[in-house]
């Protein structure tokens with residue numbers, strides 16, 4: 135049973151999920167994910183979020199061990215997604231007198247998913263505080279990070295922020311639970327960036343608003359619902375989230391992604407990569423979209439300054455795997471990136487046309503000229519346009535900070 139103290143009164147009672155292959159049945163989690171839940175033992179005992187149903191047979195035992203027969207008085211529901219709300223019914227069955235704390239949006243969802251009635255619920259306003267003994271809990275709405283009801287809970291005395299999905303990441307907690315228990319850059323940064331690009335990025339403007347709301351709050355510890363607890367250096371994760379939400383690229387790299395059935399478009403991708411390398415770009419990552427899961431591609435689009443999409447034409451459209459990526463990019467809504475398009479076709483250039491339509495609909499301006507070939511993209515066919523494209527692309531990379 136994993137019970138670790140975070141402060142005198144706050145206990146970690148989360149669980150590692152290493153069994154699930156795809157988070158939300160969509161995103162690969164080869165390194166697992168932690169579902170973090172917290173218990174505060176004070177005059178009033180408070181549970182901060184639960185874990186996914188069925189993820190932890192020991193969950194109730196942990197609570198019992200800590201409380202030693204005392205009741206839970208409040209269950210704070212920061213977020214209703216089932217990875218955190220899944221054990222609400224089970225907890226309610228065991229502690230029928232507890233009151234659930236949330237906002238009006240939370241109540242609607244609680245009622246719809248778990249049939250929770252008004253009598254069991256305390257509705258808090260944005261910024262409202264409740265005393266639980268030695269400390270107050272303050273509730274701050276951060277809607278759409280990442281559902282409409284989402285809020286964070288702030289322990290005013292210990293200056294601990296229970297931040298929910300914000301400041302979270304993929305990756306199970308395989309040793310300690312704190313940031314300084316790990317070599318963060320190696321063990322968690324890539325998984326955190328991928329989590330942001332997959333789960334949070336769409337709501338980046340809401341993240342900016344949420345960060346603004348928290349700007350003046352003194353924070354000693356950030357305790358998110360996934361990933362490490364920030365005790366040593368919470369400023370670090372605030373900075374990461376601030377940069378990602380503003381789409382500040384981490385370096386001058388370029389991601390090239392192609393869809394290719396028989397190799398023509400793949401060869402064109404390689405030619406463009408080689409020319410970018412000759413121009414001096416050091417970090418070039420090229421993916422076959424039919425093989426690498428979009429989750430990883432989105433993460434690199436968040437990381438690097440440029441991304442270039444290429445497709446073969448396919449039944450008067452782009453290749454379906456590229457269409458899938460484009461759909462995810464649309465959701466992710468990247469900004470402040472240098473963008474390019476290329477493609478090959480047999481007769482009507484349908485793939486590039488589809489990519490151009492996608493770009494226009496999503497306010498992405500492709501660097502011109504577009505590199506395009508009918509059939510085999512031989513040097514004779516593409517040399518001139520590819521050289522001009524790479525020159526313009528390189529220049530634009532230098533213009534973006």
Ligand SMILES: Cc1cc2nc3c(=O)[nH]c(=O)nc-3n(C[C@H](O)[C@H](O)[C@H](O)COP(=O)(O)O)c2cc1C
Nearest residue numbers: 394395396397398399446447449450479480481482
């Ligand atoms: C199933 C299928 C559908 C295709 N549809 C189109 C099309 O709608 N328009 C077109 O110009 N070419 C079409 N083509 C031709 C390919 O787009 C062209 O050969 C392209 O260079 C293939 O690139 P790849 O080798 O990267 O797969 C199609 C080819 C296949 C096999």
Ligand SMILES: [Fe+2]
Nearest residue numbers: 213215280299
């Ligand atoms: Fe969530």
Ligand SMILES: [Fe+2]
Nearest residue numbers: 215217299359
């Ligand atoms: Fe979550």
